[in-house]
Amino acid sequence: MMFSKKTLIAAATLTAIIATGCAMSSNISEESLGLRKTDLYTENTTTGDKTSYSTVAAGESKVYERAFENAPPMISHEVEDMLPITIDNNSCLGCHDPLVAASVNATPVPKSHLFDMRKDKVLATVSNARYNCTQCHAPQSDNEPLVENTFKPEFRTQNGMKHSNLLDNLNEGVQ
Numbered sequence: 298m299m300f301s302k303k304t305l306i307a308a309a310t311l312t313a314i315i316a317t318g319c320a321m322s323s324n325i326s327e328e329s330l331g332l333r334k335t336d337l338y339t340e341n342t343t344t345g346d347k348t349s350y351s352t353v354a355a356g357e358s359k360v361y362e363r364a365f366e367n368a369p370p371m372i373s374h375e376v377e378d379m380l381p382i383t384i385d386n387n388s389c390l391g392c393h394d395p396l397v398a399a400s401v402n403a404t405p406v407p408k409s410h411l412f413d414m415r416k417d418k419v420l421a422t423v424s425n426a427r428y429n430c431t432q433c434h435a436p437q438s439d440n441e442p443l444v445e446n447t448f449k450p451e452f453r454t455q456n457g458m459k460h461s462n463l464l465d466n467l468n469e470g471v472q
């Protein structure tokens with residue numbers, strides 16, 4: 298097929314316009330580079346959102362949904378006066394010890410916390426490996442997420458949404 302010279306020039310010009318247009322729309326603004334949404338020149342005055350943990354007292358808070366089956370639950374209540382956990386003072390256990398928990402309406406520590414994984418032995422008290430509760434359990438700060446989390450957990454049982462049972466199925470798929 299033959300094209301006239303005019304048609305070819307028109308087509309070339311059109312291609313050039315489209316190409317420039319694409320190049321222009323792919324310009325990236327400085328404000329869009331990071332999660333802070335400010336440019337580099339205001340770096341020094343850019344501050345993050347304030348951390349804002351729950352101030353609701355233990356016993357009056359509403360527990361969070363579990364993130365996934367056997368995830369360590371987030372702490373739903375204020376922990377201000379309970380930290381740091383020291384060798385002589387672990388106030389968490391004052392309420393979450395299975396001997397006390399029911400009387401204060403707290404979730405008792407699960408079986409996995411009363412078990413020595415190295416010696417395969419049930420313990421009468423919380424394992425030393427589980428003593429430092431906030432190593433794994435954290436409070437939630439009330440902030441708008443910068444990136445939406447689209448993860449959706451799948452719980453195999455209804456109970457798994459509210460309670461953990463790691464020790465019962467720790468060896469699943471292994472033995």
Ligand code: HEC
Nearest residue numbers: 355356357358360370371372379388389392402403404430
């Ligand atoms: C005065 C008693 C008390 C103390 C001390 C306490 N808790 Fe709690 N905790 C509760 C109660 C009661 C709940 C249930 C929610 C509520 O009623 O506020 C709870 C809920 C939780 C939950 C959520 C449980 C679930 O089923 O989702 C976690 C995790 C937790 N506490 C961890 C801790 C940690 C870690 C500490 C120490 C820093 C601690 N708690 C200290 C009473 C206490």
Ligand code: HEC
Nearest residue numbers: 367368369389393404407409427429430433460461462463
């Ligand atoms: C090494 C990490 C780790 C430490 C330390 C730890 N936990 Fe946990 N905790 C977990 C995980 C993981 C789960 C959920 C799976 C399981 O073990 O059943 C859990 C579950 C729990 C639950 C939910 C129980 C249920 O029936 O659903 C409570 C309450 C809890 N922990 C309290 C505590 C307290 C109080 C301490 C400190 C004495 C503590 N944990 C220390 C990792 C930890």
